[in-house]
Amino acid sequence: CTIAIYSLMTFHISVFVKGICHFCADLSYNFPEETKRQYVIGNIANGLRIDVKQLSARKARIDTEDSKRYCEINLNTGDLIVAETIDREELCGSRMSCILNYELVLENPLEVHRIILQIQDINDNAPRFPNECINFEIGESADKGQRFRLDEAHDKDIGQNVVNGYSVEKNKHFVLNVHDTADGGKYAELVLEKELDREQQKEIDMILTATDGGSPQRSGTAVIHITVLDANDNVPVFSESVYKVTLAENTPSGIEIIRVSATDADEGPNGEVTYEFSRISDKAVKLFSIDKTTGQIMVVGEIDYENEKNYEMIIQSKDASGLASTAKIIVDITDANDNSPRINLKSLNNPVPENSEPGTEVGIINVQDKDSGENRQIRCSVQQNVPFKLNPSVKNYFSLVTTKALDREKESDYNITITATDGGSPPLSTSMTIHLFVSDVNDNPPVFLQQSYSAYIRENNKPGTSVCSVSANDPDWRQNGTVLYSLVPIEVSGVPVSSFLSINGDTGVIHARRSFDYEQFRNFTVKVVARDNGSPPLSSNVTVKVFITDENDNSPQILYPVPDGKSLMTEMIPKATLSGSLVSKVIAVDADSGQNAWLSYHIVKSTDPGLFSIGLHSGEIKTQRDISESDNMKQNLVISVKDNGQPSLSTTCAVNLLISDNLSEVPELKDMTYEDSNSKLTFYLIIALVSVSTFFLTFIILIVAVKFCHRRKPRLLFDGAVAVPSAYLPPNYAEVDGAGTLRSSYNYDTYLTTGSRTSDFKFITSYNENTIPFSQTLCCDEKTTNTCSDTSGEGLSYPTLKTILKKNKKLKKKIKKKNPHI
Ligand SMILES: *[C@@H]1O[C@H](CO)[C@@H](O)[C@H](O)[C@H]1NC(C)=O
Numbered sequence: 036c037t038i039a040i041y042s043l044m045t046f047h048i049s050v051f052v053k054g055i056c057h058f059c060a061d062l063s064y065n066f067p068e069e070t071k072r073q074y075v076i077g078n079i080a081n082g083l084r085i086d087v088k089q090l091s092a093r094k095a096r097i098d099t100e101d102s103k104r105y106c107e108i109n110l111n112t113g114d115l116i117v118a119e120t121i122d123r124e125e126l127c128g129s130r131m132s133c134i135l136n137y138e139l140v141l142e143n144p145l146e147v148h149r150i151i152l153q154i155q156d157i158n159d160n161a162p163r164f165p166n167e168c169i170n171f172e173i174g175e176s177a178d179k180g181q182r183f184r185l186d187e188a189h190d191k192d193i194g195q196n197v198v199n200g201y202s203v204e205k206n207k208h209f210v211l212n213v214h215d216t217a218d219g220g221k222y223a224e225l226v227l228e229k230e231l232d233r234e235q236q237k238e239i240d241m242i243l244t245a246t247d248g249g250s251p252q253r254s255g256t257a258v259i260h261i262t263v264l265d266a267n268d269n270v271p272v273f274s275e276s277v278y279k280v281t282l283a284e285n286t287p288s289g290i291e292i293i294r295v296s297a298t299d300a301d302e303g304p305n306g307e308v309t310y311e312f313s314r315i316s317d318k319a320v321k322l323f324s325i326d327k328t329t330g331q332i333m334v335v336g337e338i339d340y341e342n343e344k345n346y347e348m349i350i351q352s353k354d355a356s357g358l359a360s361t362a363k364i365i366v367d368i369t370d371a372n373d374n375s376p377r378i379n380l381k382s383l384n385n386p387v388p389e390n391s392e393p394g395t396e397v398g399i400i401n402v403q404d405k406d407s408g409e410n411r412q413i414r415c416s417v418q419q420n421v422p423f424k425l426n427p428s429v430k431n432y433f434s435l436v437t438t439k440a441l442d443r444e445k446e447s448d449y450n451i452t453i454t455a456t457d458g459g460s461p462p463l464s465t466s467m468t469i470h471l472f473v474s475d476v477n478d479n480p481p482v483f484l485q486q487s488y489s490a491y492i493r494e495n496n497k498p499g500t501s502v503c504s505v506s507a508n509d510p511d512w513r514q515n516g517t518v519l520y521s522l523v524p525i526e527v528s529g530v531p532v533s534s535f536l537s538i539n540g541d542t543g544v545i546h547a548r549r550s551f552d553y554e555q556f557r558n559f560t561v562k563v564v565a566r567d568n569g570s571p572p573l574s575s576n577v578t579v580k581v582f583i584t585d586e587n588d589n590s591p592q593i594l595y596p597v598p599d600g601k602s603l604m605t606e607m608i609p610k611a612t613l614s615g616s617l618v619s620k621v622i623a624v625d626a627d628s629g630q631n632a633w634l635s636y637h638i639v640k641s642t643d644p645g646l647f648s649i650g651l652h653s654g655e656i657k658t659q660r661d662i663s664e665s666d667n668m669k670q671n672l673v674i675s676v677k678d679n680g681q682p683s684l685s686t687t688c689a690v691n692l693l694i695s696d697n698l699s700e701v702p703e704l705k706d707m708t709y710e711d712s713n714s715k716l717t718f719y720l721i722i723a724l725v726s727v728s729t730f731f732l733t734f735i736i737l738i739v740a741v742k743f744c745h746r747r748k749p750r751l752l753f754d755g756a757v758a759v760p761s762a763y764l765p766p767n768y769a770e771v772d773g774a775g776t777l778r779s780s781y782n783y784d785t786y787l788t789t790g791s792r793t794s795d796f797k798f799i800t801s802y803n804e805n806t807i808p809f810s811q812t813l814c815c816d817e818k819t820t821n822t823c824s825d826t827s828g829e830g831l832s833y834p835t836l837k838t839i840l841k842k843n844k845k846l847k848k849k850i851k852k853k854n855p856h857i
Pocket residue numbers: 448449450470
C-alpha cells in the first residue's frame with residue numbers, strides 16, 4: 036500500500052517538476068548520474084524564494100529515511116550539492132526512472148518541503164557477453180544455411196544505451212543474422228554460408244562484437260571458436276603412383292626394400308590406412324611381404340636373378356571404412372655374380388698314346404655360367420706344369436691339346452686341372468681335374484746294365500754251374516718291357532756256343548753246359564741278345580767274355596831226363612870234376628800256370644848223399660865236393676819235382692851218373708841206348724794203339740822204371756851240357772807277372788845255363804809269346820776285363836806237348852787212384 040501511494044505521489048510530483056515546478060511548494064531537480072561531489076544540483080533559496088540567510092537561521096536540513104545521503108545543502112549559498120557520486124545502475128538497476136526523495140526541514144516555523152531528485156542515465160556501461168568464448172562443434176558435412184544461435188550480450192544501461200547491434204569478424208564460411216527478442220533485446224545467430232572442410236581448416240575463431248546505442252557508443256566482444264568435425268570424405272592417397280625399386284639378387288630376407296605410404300586426409304579411424312597387395316604373381320608372393328600398417332615391403336624369399344628379372348605388383352591402401360586406392364611397385368632385380376662357371380667334359384681320349392704328335396686333341400670341354408653380362412664372361416686355363424693347353428674353339432668350347440711329345444716312361448699320367456673363371460667382381464671360378472693316362476708304345480729297347488760282361492769260371496767245373504748273370508732293363512710297359520735273353524748262335528773254336536753255355540731266357544743267368552779245361556782254352560767271347568716282347572720287338576746285345584781260371588790239376592812233367600823206363604839216360608862225369616861243377620840238369624814243366632806251375636826240385640834219394648846237390652828252382656845238379664877215385668862209378672839220384680799249387684803235385688825221376696873219363700869203359704850202354712831209342716818209339720806206338728787198357732801196364736812199367744832206374748848203369752850222352760829238343764819246351768814255363776815270385780830274367784838265366792844252343796833261344800821267344808798273366812780272382816769289372824783282354828794266349832800250340840800232357844794227366848789220375856799216398 037505504501038509503495039502504491041509513493042508511486043502515485045512520485046508520478047504527480049514528476050508531472051509538476053517537469054511542467055510547473057515553481058508552483059508547487061516542493062522542489063524537484065533533474066541531474067545525470069556519475070556527477071562528482073560538490074556538483075550543484077540547484078539553489079534551494081531560489082527554489083523556495085526565501086533569503087539565503089533564513090536558511091541558516093531556520094536550520095534548514097535534509098532528512099532521509101535511508102542511511103545514505105547523496106546530497107547536502109550549502110547553507111551559505113543555498114545550493115544543493117552532490118555529497119556522493121551516484122551510480123544509477125547500482126541505485127535503480129534496470130528501472131526506467133530513478134528518483135531519490137528527500138525532505139527539507141525548516142524550523143521556526145517548522146516547514147517541511149519535499150525534494151525530488153531524478154537521476155538521468157548516461158552510457159557508462161558496455162555490452163557484455165556472458166562467456167568470453169562461445170564454442171561450437173560443427174561437422175564438416177553440415178549443410179549450407181544451417182544456423183547456430185549465439186549468446187546474447189547485455190548492457191546495464193537503459194533506453195538508448197542498451198545493446199542494439201552485433202557484428203562478426205569477416206570470414207569465409209559464416210554470416211550473422213541479428214534478431215529482436217520478445218523483451219526488446221537483440222540476439223544474433225551464425226548462418227553457414229559456405230560448407231566447411233576439416234581437411235582445410237579444422238578450427239575457426241571469430242570475434243563477435245555487440246554494440247550499444249549510446250553516445251559515445253560502447254561495445255563488448257566474445258570469441259566464437261568453431262571446431263570442425265571430421266567426416267570420412269577422403270580416400271587414402273599414395274605418395275607415388277608407381278614405385279620403382281632396384282634390388283640386388285641374393286638380398287637376404289628380412290631386408291626392407293621400400294616403405295610405401297598413403298595418406299588419408301581424414302581424421303581418426305577415417306584417416307587410418309592399411310596396406311595390402313591387391314595383385315601379385317605367385318612367384319612374387321613367396322618373395323615379398325607388406326606390413327599392413329607401416330607399408331614396409333620386405334624380402335621374405337630368395338631373390339634369384341636367374342629365376343626372374345623383375346616383378347610388378349599392385350598395392351592397395353584402405354581406410355577404416357574401406358575407401359581405397361592403388362599404386363604399382365616395379366622391382367628390378369640386378370644380377371650378382373653368384374653362379375660359378377660350370378665345366379663339362381664333352382669328350383676325352385683316355386689314355387693317349389705316348390707317340391702322339393704335339394698338338395693332338397685329347398679332349399673337348401664346354402663351359403657355362405648362368406649369370407649375365409660380365410659375370411658370364413669366362414676365361415679358361417690349365418695349370419703350368421703339364422704339357423697341355425686349351426685352345427678356344429666355337430662359343431664356350433675348348434679343345435685340350437698336347438703341347439709337346441709325351442713320354443710314358445717319364446710321366447705315365449697327368450692330373451690336368453682346368454680352371455674356369457668368370458669376369459665378376461669378385462670373380463668365381465671352378466676347377467676340374469682330368470686324370471689322363473699315357474699309354475705305352477714300344478719305344479725303348481732293353482738296355483744292359485753294363486756295356487760288356489766278363490765271367491770267370493774255374494776249370495773242371497761241374498756242368499750246369501752258373502757262370503755269370505746279365506741283366507737288361509726296358510722301361511716300357513708290360514710285354515713291351517718284358518726282356519728275354521738269348522745267346523747269339525756263333526761258333527767258338529768251330530763248336531756252336533750252345534754246347535758251351537746256356538742262358539736262362541727270363542733271368543739272364545748264364546750256365547756252363549760242360550766242364551772246361553783251362554789247358555784246352557782259356558777264354559772265349561759270346562754275345563747275349565736282350566729282346567723285348569713288343570711288336571715289333573726291340574733288342575740290344577752285349578758281349579760276354581768268359582775267362583777260365585786255372586786249377587792245379589797237372590803234375591809237373593819231367594822232360595829231362597826222359598822218364599821212359601827203357602831209355603834211361605846216363606850222364607858221364609869226368610873223374611877230375613871239381614866241387615861246384617854242373618853235372619846235369621833236371622828239366623820239368625807244368626801245364627798249369629802261375630803258382631801251379633812254379634816248380635821246385637829236391638833230391639830224395641842218392642847213392643852217395645853229399646856228393647851232389649840240386650838247385651831248388653833251377654834243377655841243376657852240381658857236385659858238392661871234388662870227385663875222388665874212391666867214389667862209386669855209378670851214382671843214382673832220385674829227384675822229386677813239385678809244383679807250388681794247393682795242394683801241390685809232384686813227380687819223381689831218376690838221374691844216373693857215371694863217373695868215368697872214357698865212354699868205351701861202358702860199351703854195353705851204347706847198345707842199350709840204341710835199343711832204348713827203338714823201344715821208346717814202340718812204346719809210343721803201343722800207347723796210341725792199346726789206349727786205356729794199357730795205361731795200367733804203363734803205370735806198372737813206370738813204377739818199375741822208377742824203382743830200377745838207379746840200378747842201371749850210367750850213360751854219357753853229352754859233355755857237360757843238356758840237349759833239349761825244342762819241341763818239348765813249355766809255352767808257359769814260368770810266371771812273368773808281378774804277382775809271381777819267379778822273374779822272367781831268372782828263367783832266362785836258367786835256360787841259358789842249360790847250354791848255348793840256338794834251340795834255347797827259340798824256346799825263350801816262344802815262351803814270351805805265349806805266357807799270360809795269372810789272376811785267381813773272378814773279376815767282372817771293366818778295368819780288369821781290359822787287363823784280361825791284353826792277354827794273347829791262345830792255348831798250347833805244340834801238338835807233341837799236348838799229347839804228353841794228356842798222357843801225363845791220365846797217368847797222374849791213375850797214380851792217384853792206385854797210390855793215393857804219393
Ligand atoms: C693324380 O691324382 C691321383 C688321384 O688324386 C693320384 O693318385 C695320382 O698320383 C696323381 N697323379 C699325378 C701325376 O700327380
